Amino acid sequence: MRGRLASAALAPDIAPVRKRPETACERKAEAQRMSGIVQFENVGLRYGTGAETLSDLSFTLAAGGFYFLTGPSGAGKTSLLKMLYLSQRPSRGAIRLFGEDVVQLRRARLPGFRRRIGVVFQDFRLIPHLSAFDNIALPLRIAGVDERDLVTPVREMLAWVGLADRASAHPPTLSGGEQQRVAIARAVIGRPEILVADEPTGNVDPEMAARLLHLFDALNTLGTTIVVATHDIHLLSRVASANVMRLDRGRLQDPTGALRYPPRADGHA
């Protein structure tokens, strides 16, 4: 099952299909899409007793949307992403993911939410003593996928990021670009509902960057909400349907109106 899903994620030519919701599950998904898969309301973040790193963040990300998060260094992009992938709780305000308040969420429920979010860390965070194959397979193993069922999707993912012949290589023996590709493969292997990527193309050549964006776009086409933090302004024009969020000194600007609430009904805010 997972293998098929992962394989499907790799198929760039699959067109988005948005039919009228019929089942209760589909209606719930449609309702979530309409109300936003991510909602920040007056969110502030302060580390220790210092000044607020992020202030008054209020925005909504539509389910199935593609968002670029830009801003100068130190603007707070990584901090925002941390709250998004539940690595950091805000100091104030409300955050809703998948329709549920996650600020007061019991700790025991966090893993369930995190399994629905794929993360590409800025520093990759690959586990150095695991092979590329095992690093990519880790989310599936955590989710309880049988060993026999994860081999095919992991190998397909390795092939997609151009590392089919590096499956048994360990991160310290991989170049920066190769490590980044492994990190991306690991983030998307489980077909997350939200993919959060922090500078995912920072260490790859333009051709690989284009391929990775193509992969993100394919995932987005299949319904995954994509949030990519990047410095690369050239990247912003590569995805036609993408919206841009700009952070400046901890405050969010909305130059395209993409973050208004409620989002537009076509799925791309």
Place this chain on the structure above:
Amino acid sequence: MMLGASQAERRLLPEGRLAGPMPWVIAIMMFLTALAAAGGLAMGSAANRLGADLGRQVTVQVILADPAQRDREAGAAQRLLAHEEGVTAARRLGDQEMQTLLRPWLGDAGLDRDLPLPAMIDIDLTGAGRDRLDRIAQAVKAVAPHARIDDHAGFISPLVGLIRSLGLLAGGIVVMMGGATAAAVVLAARSALNTHRRTIDVMHMMGATDVQVARLFQRRIALDALFGAVVGLLAAISVIILLGRRIGEIGSGIVGSIALPALAWLVLLCLPLLAGLLALLVARITVRRALVQTL
């Protein structure tokens, strides 16, 4: 099973077995624990045996200077005891046995045939006979007015008490060693958590539960502890066997009674398993408590 005991799981914590000091610390602790446990079990067994055997033995002494009257009273007492309820055996010590008993104190020169020696009758009692010792003593006094009843339990009970105390002390040492083992496991678990903090963070971000993370550590630590415990127990068993031989060579009745019964050996063999289970439990609690501090 999520992150079951698979090759993949084992690869998540890469340090080879015995990489840290914990298995060897556990080995030393198990060595001392097994010695203390063996000592305690042997003491307990010896105390029970002494209490049971010697507590049912009584000596009747007829102390009279006149040999004819002494023999008369001793004979009457022996005949009475032979048919007394609760008495399994009543045997009068012969002259040769008396001299053998006295030779260490008096030497050959002191064993003058003119020296008046008491007549001694060794009595073995049943449990019921032990309970009615007062009535037996009264009956003996009735036929042998100069007889004196020496209850072995009277002088053996302080020794049994001492042996029992030493056994309890050994038990206390075993408990303390268990606590020290648990403390060593706590330190090892915390150290392992710090070493693998980055891996844990990544796993958490991918949706791993605390139970899944704790399972990695508890399995690893329990296996390390089991290995150390087996090494420590083997060393302790070697020492116990050597000590047993030395005790056997002494040949003393009381010291010789210190021996490990079969059940005690079984208990000793179970100690590594108990250490492994203790390590597993402590590691699980330690890791989960530490993880709760994180988001």
